[in-house]
Amino acid sequence: MTGLISKKQKIKILEEYLDMHYPDVECELNFSNNLELLIAVLLSAQCKDEYVNRATAVLFSKYHTVQDYANASAEEIESYIKTLGLYKAKSKNIKKMAQLLIDEYSGEVPNKLEDLMRLPGVGRKTANVVLSVGFAIPTIAVDTHVERIAKRFDLALEEDSPLEVEMKLMKIFPKKKWSKIHHQMIHFGRYECLAKRKRGHVCGLKDICKYHSKVEV
Numbered sequence: 107m108t109g110l111i112s113k114k115q116k117i118k119i120l121e122e123y124l125d126m127h128y129p130d131v132e133c134e135l136n137f138s139n140n141l142e143l144l145i146a147v148l149l150s151a152q153c154k155d156e157y158v159n160r161a162t163a164v165l166f167s168k169y170h171t172v173q174d175y176a177n178a179s180a181e182e183i184e185s186y187i188k189t190l191g192l193y194k195a196k197s198k199n200i201k202k203m204a205q206l207l208i209d210e211y212s213g214e215v216p217n218k219l220e221d222l223m224r225l226p227g228v229g230r231k232t233a234n235v236v237l238s239v240g241f242a243i244p245t246i247a248v249d250t251h252v253e254r255i256a257k258r259f260d261l262a263l264e265e266d267s268p269l270e271v272e273m274k275l276m277k278i279f280p281k282k283k284w285s286k287i288h289h290q291m292i293h294f295g296r297y298e299c300l301a302k303r304k305r306g307h308v309c310g311l312k313d314i315c316k317y318h319s320k321v322e323v
């Protein structure tokens with residue numbers, strides 16, 4: 107069936123499905139300002155958002171400003187995020203990041219991709235999430251879910267890097283839809299189109315998904 111449908115039709119069907127099932131999706135991390143957003147996104151690398159939210163509920167009640175994080179020892183920060191993977195590296199990065207924000211950005215979270223990517227522990231995906239969620243600047247942050255969905259629907263090639271996937275998605279979807287489609291793809295990947303579990307028999311998009319015919323039963 108997938109071969110009979112044009113790429114344009116597939117994109118339309120995917121968009122309609124996501125709009126119907128995920129009309130108002132947002133970032134699932136808890137935060138109350140851009141510093142907390144930045145820290146929460148940094149902590150979410152290889153961790154589920156619900157675990158990050160549990161850790162940050164305490165962390166954010168102890169530390170409020172960049173100075174608080176810069177003044178704390180990495181070990182102190184560690185003690186609040188021990189339940190999260192890579193917590194040692196993440197606590198060191200948070201402390202260094204806070205110091206860099208103080209030294210070079212007047213203690214503020216910058217709103218440019220290249221500036222955000224200079225911060226310790228902040229890669230392109232994290233920077234794009236902060237721009238999109240914190241500053242309402244249209245971006246498509248490519249995490250594992252977005253990459254998987256893009257490839258399952260032939261919006262990118264299997265061998266494409268996250269950066270190549272990002273560039274292709276930005277060409278396919280109009281700029282005004284970038285942030286929304288990013289969240290919709292994350293939710294679809296997180297709750298329906300899972301990495302391993304087969305659920306093609308109940309999936310409303312199986313007819314346009316190459317994985318259903320190849321992998322699923």
Ligand code: SF4
Pocket residue numbers: 258298299300304305306309310311312315316317318322
């Ligand atoms: S059939 Fe499976 S792999 Fe394809 S879109 Fe549905 S859940 Fe995802």
